[in-house]
Amino acid sequence: MRETDIAGKSGFATIIGRPNVGKSTLMNRLIGQKIAITSYKPQTTRTQIRTILTEERGQIVFLDTPGIHATRTRLGEFMVKAAESTLKEVDVILWLVEPKKKTTEEERLILERAAKVSTPVLIVINKADSVKKAELLPVIDRWQKEAQEAGLSSLKGIIPISARTGAGVSDLLDTVFSLLPEGEPYYDEDEITTETERDIAAEIIREKALRLLQEEVPHGIAVMIESMKERTRKDGSLICDIDASIICERESHKLIVIGKKGEMLKKIGTAARTDIEQMLQCKVNLKLWVKIRKDWKDNDLQLKHFGYDIKKYRK
Numbered sequence: 400m401r402e403t404d405i406a407g408k409s410g411f412a413t414i415i416g417r418p419n420v421g422k423s424t425l426m427n428r429l430i431g432q433k434i435a436i437t438s439y440k441p442q443t444t445r446t447q448i449r450t451i452l453t454e455e456r457g458q459i460v461f462l463d464t465p466g467i468h469a470t471r472t473r474l475g476e477f478m479v480k481a482a483e484s485t486l487k488e489v490d491v492i493l494w495l496v497e498p499k500k501k502t503t504e505e506e507r508l509i510l511e512r513a514a515k516v517s518t519p520v521l522i523v524i525n526k527a528d529s530v531k532k533a534e535l536l537p538v539i540d541r542w543q544k545e546a547q548e549a550g551l552s553s554l555k556g557i558i559p560i561s562a563r564t565g566a567g568v569s570d571l572l573d574t575v576f577s578l579l580p581e582g583e584p585y586y587d588e589d590e591i592t593t594e595t596e597r598d599i600a601a602e603i604i605r606e607k608a609l610r611l612l613q614e615e616v617p618h619g620i621a622v623m624i625e626s627m628k629e630r631t632r633k634d635g636s637l638i639c640d641i642d643a644s645i646i647c648e649r650e651s652h653k654l655i656v657i658g659k660k661g662e663m664l665k666k667i668g669t670a671a672r673t674d675i676e677q678m679l680q681c682k683v684n685l686k687l688w689v690k691i692r693k694d695w696k697d698n699d700l701q702l703k704h705f706g707y708d709i710k711k712y713r714k
Contacts, residue, residue, distance in 0.1 A: 408457035410490035410579035415513075417505035420495045421525040425562035426450055426463040429572070430591055449593040451586045456576050458584035462489065486512060491578045492520045493571075498530045498538045498559070502545060514551045519578050521571070522546070527559035528566060535559050597624045600675050604643055604687070607670040611663065612655065620656075621646040621692075629681070637681040644688045653689045664689065 414422045430450045448463040486492060492513060496506060513520050522542050527535060539557050546554045556574055560567030592599075601622040608620055626642040645667075647653045657664045664687055672685045 407455070407581065408576050408579035409459075409582040409584050411460045411462065411488070412491040412493055412575055412579075413462040413486065413489045414493045414495065415486070415509060416495035416525075417503055417509070420497055421562045422463050422495055423448075425493075425495065425523075425525065425560075425568075426461055428562050428565055428568055429459075429461060451590050451592065452572075453584060453586070453588040453590075457579065457582075458586065458588075459572075459575060459579065460585055486516045486518060489518060490580060491575055492516075492518050493523050493575070494520055495523050495525045496542065497526050498524050498535060500538075500541075502541075510545060510549045510551065513553075514549045517553055519555045520546075520551060520553050521555055521574060521578075522557045523571060524557065524559040525562050528561040528564055596679065597627050599678060600624055600627065600641060600671075601643065603674045603678070604645065604667065604671040607667045607674075608645060608656065611666055611670065620652075638684055639675075639679055639681055640684045640686075641675070642686050642688075644690050646690055646692050648691070648693060650691060653691055656689050 414426060416422050426448070429452055450461050450463070452459045452461065494509060494513065502510075524535065524538060524542075530538075539559070542557055555578060558567060558571050558574060560571055562568070586593075594602075601624050605620060605622045608622070612620075623644045623646060624641065625644055627639065629637055629639050632638055645656055645664075647656060655663070656667075658666075668685050668687045672683050675685065676683045
């Protein structure tokens with residue numbers, strides 16, 4: 400790593416929580432731009448995504464993880480193992496919850512896992528703007544009690560925020576920095592993610608598919624970037640040619656993704672191209688295909704091919 404003027408605190412913070420609680424939205428908010436994909440469907444994030452925040456106080460490397468949940472497929476097993484593997488390896492755990500009256504099954508599972516490690520934990524009540532301030536106090540009290548009963552001795556605070564609006568996020572950052580060790584930064588100050596452009600492009604396409612398809616297709620979609628090459632046009636400007644495949648489990652899913660006369664696939668491509676062009680800062684020629692890989696979510700070889708190496712997290 401090259402010489403840098405940034406010094407002070409430096410460390411890793413993992414963002415955990417049940418599916419669809421706003422982990423990716425918070426990560427994007429903390430970094431100030433879109434890296435992790437978001438959708439209204441749970442379990443959108445499938446792998447650990449690292450983003451890097453560097454400022455005068457130091458550097459925080461954030462890990463956005465898949466939601467911890469009950470598993471039914473090999474893909475589900477990979478997602479949970481990817482999330483759980485970070486708990487002992489980071490300096491701070493940011494556990495996102497919502498201001499609800501009852502604790503969910505997934506949250507009790509997380510509480511059980513977090514109580515087994517000594518890593519400092521911050522319970523972050525996301526979507527605090529969805530309830531009145533007076534309603535937050537009972538929620539904070541309940542989580543204090545839940546943590547005490549579960550033996551979560553490493554709890555360092557409960558902070559309400561809104562990842563959507565940014566309310567409370569600066570207070571959260573202050574607390575995270577206070578818990579980090581002194582040290583040199585791990586990454587160059589101009590780096591914001593360890594994800595490659597190919598990875599981000601694939602995730603953007605998957606996000607647009609999830610958003611546009613809504614409830615029509617189950618979560619059995621993967622995206623593979625087959626080719627990604629830059630070339631110079633006659634006018635001297637750059638264009639990036641991207642060939643990508645959307646992977647489905649069934650023929651019926653393929654027909655839905657393509658849509659009548661290819662309209663749905665065109666919508667997905669148009670929406671994805673806009674975001675990819677913003678990321679690459681050049682024009683993009685995006686071509687999409689739809690392929691069937693039957694039961695790929697339960698096939699170790701297929702999972703590894705699509706970037707989910709389940710053996711990595713097996714005990």
